[in-house]
Amino acid sequence: MPELPEVETVVRALRPPVTGKSLLTAKFTLPRMLLGTTAKGLTRSLQGQTVREVGRRGKYAFLRFDRDALVFHLGMTGRLTWLPPDAVPTDRFARTLTGYEIPIGPHGVDRHTHAILEFEDGGRLLFRDPRTFGKIFAVVGGEFSAHPRFARMGPEPLECGFQTFLAAWPAGSSRPLKALLLDQTFLAGIGNIYADEALFLAGLHPSLPVREVPSEKLPVLHRAIRTVLKRGIENQGTTFSDYRKPDGTPGKNYERLRVYGRGGQPCRTCRSTLVKVVLAQRGTVFCPRCQGDSPPKTARSLKRTVDKFRGRRHT
DNA sequence: AATTCGCCCTGTCGGC
DNA sequence: TGCCGACAGGGCGAAT
Secondary structure, X not given: OOOHHHHXXXXXXXXXXXXXXXXXXXXXXXXXXXXXXXXXXXXXXXXXXXXXXXXXXOOEEEEEEOOOEEEEEOOOOOEEEEEOOOOOOOOOEEEOOOOOEEEOOOOOOOOOEEEEEEEOOOXXXXXXXXXXXXXXXXXXXXXXXXXXXXXXXXXXXXXXXHHHXXXXXXXXXXXXXXXXXXXXXXXXXXXXXXHHHHXXXXXXXXXXEHHHOOHHHHHHHHHHHHHHHHHHHHOOOOOOOOOOOOXXXXXXXXXXXXXXXXXXXXXXOOOOEOEEEEEOOEEEEEOOOOOOOOOOOOHHHHHXXXXXXXXXXXX
């Protein structure tokens, strides 16, 4: 599922070929994917405008045109593909071991392609999303903060310092840590993969209530979040199933994951068997040894946990 | 008010 | 071999 690092990778790849190009035509074929607009209305308003900026906010990618911005949320299986002007429009598919056909390289238009943008130079941007959890909408006038999808969105984890992180931290909350990390009003862009990875790196149990997190662990968590997201970007995203870069090639971060998708396998740090549970309606994998088997309930056990982490820091 | 739950959707996988 | 249910999950709105 495309999270901050995946969307950032896509945006960086689209920036050079798309910036400065004017939009010739646009086609949107799945009405329920469009928010607050229609295919015709969207096409009419964007046609002829020039892309001034390709950017990202949280898990959303956007093209900022002269007047309006076109926003994409990739949902679970959404994919933005760039077809260069000279691209041969052949649809190449490969069959997996189980018979599933997946597009190879920059795919062509198929029944899962729900948006086609054609630019002045003949280059095309395709949006493909088999599970259709993705969303497409316009921010008229380009005023993002006024749009309901962005109004309550939290700060960018890679652009905010520890003080901003601390200000956003709901210290008295009873919610499990995992639920907080998935909450886009806390920090923008973290999804299931990087939430699990950050909690592992920070040595924090995913079901630990927010209010029971020792204060000395807050800088550790802040740093862990930034580390896993930066690593994700460096590796150009995590390809678990559907995610691909705009040229169709996969990201390389999957092999770097410590816990996500590894339930039942040995922890890469301590060799304990990783545990998978459901938390906040999401599959959650953690190491019972590195992240504490059960969240500390009493002051005494809380102190024990803190001492343990303090001791670990010196070893 | 804060938190949890149900739902949307389609392809994949495991069990029988 | 084939059918069918369970599962994957981001974010919104309803329920608690």
